[in-house]
Amino acid sequence: MIKLGVGIVGCGNISTAYLNFSKLFKPIEVRAVADIDPAAAQSKAQDFGIGSRSVEELLASDDISIVVNLTVPSAHYEVTRQILLAGKHAYSEKPLVLTLEEAKDLRDLAARSRLRVGCAPDTFLGGAHQRVRQAIDEGAVGRVIGGTCHIMGHGHEHWHPNPDFFYQIGGGPVFDMGPYYITNLVQLIGPVRAVTAMSSAPVATRTIGNGPRKGTKIPVETPTTFHAMLEFQSGAVVTLGASWDVWAHRHKEIEIYGENGSIFVPDPNFFGGTVTVVDPKQSATDLDFLDHPFGCNNVTDTRGISRANYRGAGLADMATALQEGKAHRCNLELAVHVVDVMTSILKAGQTRQWIEMTTTCERPTPLTAREAQSLLAQAVP
Numbered sequence: 001m002i003k004l005g006v007g008i009v010g011c012g013n014i015s016t017a018y019l020n021f022s023k024l025f026k027p028i029e030v031r032a033v034a035d036i037d038p039a040a041a042q043s044k045a046q047d048f049g050i051g052s053r054s055v056e057e058l059l060a061s062d063d064i065s066i067v068v069n070l071t072v073p074s075a076h077y078e079v080t081r082q083i084l085l086a087g088k089h090a091y092s093e094k095p096l097v098l099t100l101e102e103a104k105d106l107r108d109l110a111a112r113s114r115l116r117v118g119c120a121p122d123t124f125l126g127g128a129h130q131r132v133r134q135a136i137d138e139g140a141v142g143r144v145i146g147g148t149c150h151i152m153g154h155g156h157e158h159w160h161p162n163p164d165f166f167y168q169i170g171g172g173p174v175f176d177m178g179p180y181y182i183t184n185l186v187q188l189i190g191p192v193r194a195v196t197a198m199s200s201a202p203v204a205t206r207t208i209g210n211g212p213r214k215g216t217k218i219p220v221e222t223p224t225t226f227h228a229m230l231e232f233q234s235g236a237v238v239t240l241g242a243s244w245d246v247w248a249h250r251h252k253e254i255e256i257y258g259e260n261g262s263i264f265v266p267d268p269n270f271f272g273g274t275v276t277v278v279d280p281k282q283s284a285t286d287l288d289f290l291d292h293p294f295g296c297n298n299v300t301d302t303r304g305i306s307r308a309n310y311r312g313a314g315l316a317d318m319a320t321a322l323q324e325g326k327a328h329r330c331n332l333e334l335a336v337h338v339v340d341v342m343t344s345i346l347k348a349g350q351t352r353q354w355i356e357m358t359t360t361c362e363r364p365t366p367l368t369a370r371e372a373q374s375l376l377a378q379a380v381p
Helices: 013-024 038-048 055-059 073-085 100-113 127-137 172-176 178-189 313-324 332-351 369-375
Strands: 004-009 028-034 066-069 089-092 117-119 144-152 192-200 205-207 217-219 225-232 237-243 254-258 261-265 276-278 284-286
Touching: 004 013, 004 055, 004 313, 013 028, 013 038, 028 038, 028 055, 028 313, 055 073, 066 073, 066 313, 073 089, 073 100, 089 313, 100 117, 100 332, 117 313, 117 332, 127 178, 127 254, 127 261, 127 369, 144 178, 172 178, 172 225, 172 237, 172 332, 178 192, 178 225, 178 237, 178 254, 178 332, 192 332, 225 332, 313 369
Parallel strands: 004 028, 004 066, 066 089, 089 117, 144 237
Antiparallel strands: 144 254, 192 225, 205 217, 225 237, 254 261, 261 276, 276 284
């Protein structure tokens, strides 16, 4: 398999993860980084032994086939548009864009240009979530009729040195964390038909608790608590609670309810975790998925917890799909639909109405253990 050259635009916090984990994958090679701040790009390039170029130079580079957009969410639309206009395939960090109109414009531009667009999150390709998909598809709990999701915490200002954008228009828990949950629900259950919601912003300011700006108060310009309902085309109804105003809770991240049992799904922000199925007799079984390489722990996080982290799997899958002429899983159709769902939740939070989706998508094809292993540069036991 030929390695496709990858360039990264945006050298903030998330770029470190992409640069580290891209080395795991056979079909891709990061060859250069760029940023509107040349010093940031030069520093990151030096850390990882790769090239530093201006954004214009990177977009014009013959050795770059895919450009990864890691800019702040408010810049995603314009930067991805520039990538496509430069004749490059694009892969964006989540969310794809902040409005449905922008999402549809990128979809039309990509179609006219015959270029691919991929979008994070790719955590649904993890071993745990693919095992849930297998269980649902095999009828382990019968027809899915409902579920719950909870994204609960107290925001990012306590750890992030520059958390301003999390609380600006286009931020908030739905745009920040919602893509992980909604994308996973779509791959498990299918597309969403309609949503409704209530929302609030209980506090007007947040205080930065880390870094050189510690103690600085920043304004809250977007809702930070949502209670939503998602009706899927299959008929299933899932409640979604997303809040940055909660100090503690005991909710599971995702629970899927079927006619013949329930599945407890681990945090979709991660690739692994424990998958538990409970039958009508209340017998609980933890499902084994460790033959799937993207379920094998390979890192230790800042809290000392061993985790599976294969960020970049979606990018590698896209590179393979390009070479083999098939559909990639973290695809534009899926990303546009997730934007439709998220923006509709925000609108419903203001109007308290049911809002019908104007987009749909197919569930991404399951990623088998063998297919996942083929993406890796080295075999995972």
